[in-house]
Amino acid sequence: MTQAAISTAAIQVPHTPLLELDDIDIGYDGKAVVHGVSLALPEGQIGCLLGPSGCGKTTLLRAIAGFEPVMRGAIHLGGRAVSEPGHTVPPERRGVGMVFQDFALFPHLNVADNIAFGIRDWSRDARTDRVRTLLKLVGLTGYGEAYPHALSGGQQQRIALARALAPKPALLLLDEPFSSMDVELRGDLAREVRRILRAEHTTAILVTHDQHEAFAFADRIAVIHQGRIAQWDTAYNLYHRPADRFVADFVGEGTLIPGMVCTEDRVDTAFGEIQGSMSEQLPPGTAVDVLVRPDDIAIDNEQGTVRTEILDKAFRGADFLYTLKLPDGINVLCMAPSHDNFVIGEHVRLRLDFTHLVVFSRGSGVDCPGA
CATH class of the missing domain: 3.40.50.300 (P-loop containing nucleotide triphosphate hydrolases)
Structure with a gap:
């Protein structure tokens, strides 16, 4: 298996x-x-x-x-x-209900009628109550008489969701519903839709x-x-x-670097020997690729043991994502707080923070150095 x-x-x-x-x-x-x-x-x-x-x-x-x-x-x-x-x-x-990428709201219908479109066979009172409940749920109480063109993209997305939920489907399918949103809005809207x-x-x-x-x-x-x-x-x-x-x-984000299995929890790599619980039990001498995530290593010029050179950096607000060159020429990614603003070309030392090792076999190799 x-x-x-x-x-x-x-x-x-x-x-x-x-x-x-x-x-x-x-x-x-x-x-x-x-x-x-x-x-x-x-x-x-x-x-x-x-x-x-x-x-x-x-x-x-x-x-x-x-x-x-x-x-x-x-x-x-x-x-x-x-x-x-x-x-x-x-x-x-x-x-089954569906929310489409382009929302597919009816421009000639107001918000309340858009939401009620799939429950036209319900009684008037039941429709009114369901629309009122959904408008409150999606945070748009008072928008029932508005028309889609007067709403923002995020508001249109919520109305499309309310319309799909109105008949109480057993399953709701959402086809790239946030793709037209600004990057900053996508995560917030995804969490809001999840709450709904x-x-x-x-x-x-x-x-x-x-x-x-x-x-x-x-x-x-x-x-x-x-x-x-x-x-x-x-x-x-x-x-x-x-x-x-x-x-x-x-x-x-991450990088696969070559290594050699030494023991059941130790691999020899360009970092030296790294230790942690291994995702796959492989015999000593097996050549592997080891996954290195940006949070597996940390810049620490006081306690770090691996000397590297900064090749590139990307500002991400609270953090920088650095591209670092190891002594053997391999590049890895490292996330570090942005209050430490290292410059391209600077040499820094890395501290290893591996707790588990994700490894993929590349076949058998020679004995691990020092094993």
């Missing part, structure tokens, strides 16, 4: 999930673009499909919604098969290419690579326990 499969199995829940994808393939003209995807999302949890453009995440979302058939496997919603080869329950009969979904006890799936949105929004994240799930896990595990090199590179 692969590490990704182990990671997926470890987070499965004993009760029936609201959404279950069972080894599905999706494709066009007989050619699969999504391969063997399986995951389970319990009721009330928020999931995310994260990956670069063209990886298949939006195709997967469209299949969950009912807009694309599956070539193999099955999609179950609330214990009912809604997609199998030759059988697809239409979107309007799935009890929690208040409504709504199960949801977000599609995004932005890991910061995913981290702020989701309980479980599926990293998609070339149409497959590389890892389905918590944000913490994706960052600290990536299942493969793609996840290690795509999630967070």
Whole structure:
């Protein structure tokens, strides 16, 4: 069993999930673009499909919604098969809501009528009460008579969300809903939308290419690579326990440096010997690549043991992200508080803060020096 499969199995829940994808393939003209995807999302949890453009995440979302058939496997919603080869329950009969990238608000309808659009068959009193409740929930009480063109992008996003929530869908799907927002607003809005979904006890799936949105929004994240799930896990595990090199590179910032396994908790690298619990148990002498995150090392000219040169720096407000050159020419990234403003070309010393070692085997090597 692969590490990704182990990671997926470890987070499965004993009760029936609201959404279950069972080894599905999706494709066009007989050619699969999504391969063997399986995951389970319990009721009330928020999931995310994260990956670069063209990886298949939006195709997967469209299949969950009912807009694309599956070539193999099955999609179950609330214990009912809604997609199998030759059988697809239409979107309007799935009890699934959607929030689109462009919001798709009706410009000729005011805010209240936009929200009430999907519950037109409810009684007048029930519609009015639901609209009032949702306007309060999204923080736009008093905006019912306004029109979409008079709202900011963030306000339009909240109205689109309220409209999707109005019929109380079993599952809400969000397709890159924050992509048109300013970078500064995205994280705040993602956290606000998460709060709203929690208040409504709504199960949801977000599609995004932005890991910061995913981290702020989701309980479980599926990293998609070339149409497959590389890892389905918590944000913490994706960052600290990536299942493969793609996840290690795509999630967070970091560098893979060569090393040699010395013991079960010690690796020889350009830093010298580093120690910590290892993500994979490998025999001594195995050549590995070690993941170095910016928070694994710290600039410390008093107690640091590794001499480096500053090649580049990026100001991030409270911190600088430095690019440092090790003695053997390897470059690594290091985050440091911005009150210490080191200059490019300056030599500084590093203190190692490794608590665990994420390693990927490169095959067998020679004996570790000094082992």
